Amino acid sequence: EVQLVESGGGLVQPGRSLRLSCAASGFTFDDYAMHWVRQAPGKGLEWVSYISWNSGNLDYADSVKGRFTISRDNAKNSLYLQMNSLRAEDTALYYCVKSSAPKERDYGGNSDFDYWGQGTLVTVSS
Amino acid sequence: DIQMTQSPSSLSASVGDRVTITCRTSQTISRYLNWYQQKPGKAPNLLIYAASSLQSGVPSRFSGSGSGTDFTLTISSLQPEDFATYYCQQSYSTPWTFGQGTKVEIK
Numbered sequence: 001e002v003q004l005v006e007s008g009g010g011l012v013q014p015g016r017s018l019r020l021s022c023a024a025s026g027f028t029f030d031d032y033a034m035h036w037v038r039q040a041p042g043k044g045l046e047w048v049s050y051i052s053w054n055s056g057n058l059d060y061a062d063s064v065k066g067r068f069t070i071s072r073d074n075a076k077n078s079l080y081l082q083m084n085s086l087r088a089e090d091t092a093l094y095y096c097v098k099s100s101a102p103k104e105r106d107y108g109g110n111s112d113f114d115y116w117g118q119g120t121l122v123t124v125s126s
Numbered sequence: 127d128i129q130m131t132q133s134p135s136s137l138s139a140s141v142g143d144r145v146t147i148t149c150r151t152s153q154t155i156s157r158y159l160n161w162y163q164q165k166p167g168k169a170p171n172l173l174i175y176a177a178s179s180l181q182s183g184v185p186s187r188f189s190g191s192g193s194g195t196d197f198t199l200t201i202s203s204l205q206p207e208d209f210a211t212y213y214c215q216q217s218y219s220t221p222w223t224f225g226q227g228t229k230v231e232i233k
Binding site: 061 | 160
């Protein structure tokens with residue numbers, strides 16, 4: 001059974017940093033690209049970032065580019081999101097998401113998101 | 127960026143009703159369109175991928191159609207567990223964008 005378990009969320013002041021983690025299990029982690037998707041309270045879904053299976057290809061939404069860094073450790077089956085210079089508008093539930101396409105068919109993240117974690121809440125407020 | 131427009135934003139329906147949700151994209155995306163269901167307090171769940179392929183484990187009352195810029199999600203006979211918010215998402219080009227959601231409520 002595929003499991004994605006996020007951690008690291010919390011209350012943080014504007015301008016500060018936070019690092020999210022996602023522990024993956026139930027599938028061959030290094031065969032798949034991964035994403036972070038967020039959802040502000042009461043709002044819709046917003047894609048945040050993508051990382052290819054070998055970390056060779058990274059991508060970010062314009063809203064977080066230059067402030068957030070995605071990374072992964074395939075030996076630990078873990079995905080990370082380093083969030084710097086946090087703003088109030090970054091307040092959201094952050095989901096760790098698995099790409100459905102295996103690495104041979106991943107072209108920069110162009111596939112559906114077949115498994116989602118339960119999310120970790122980040123609140124940016126003074 | 128590809129803009130996604132869902133309609134309606136919300137609807138009220140009864141158990142047994144046929145429900146149709148539409149998603150329109152700002153540019154052609156072939157069939158790179160996916161649908162998700164999200165229940166309150168839960169993570170989204172993939173229903174349909176590549177416009178019309180049913181994800182494993184999803185009931186057959188869900189179906190998707192369309193290509194280019196116009197897509198449809200249909201629930202053939204609404205069940206109590208289907209009351210939720212539905213999102214379309216394009217996987218044609220980055221940034222990977224979602225529709226604003228359609229909330230399906232009980233009439």
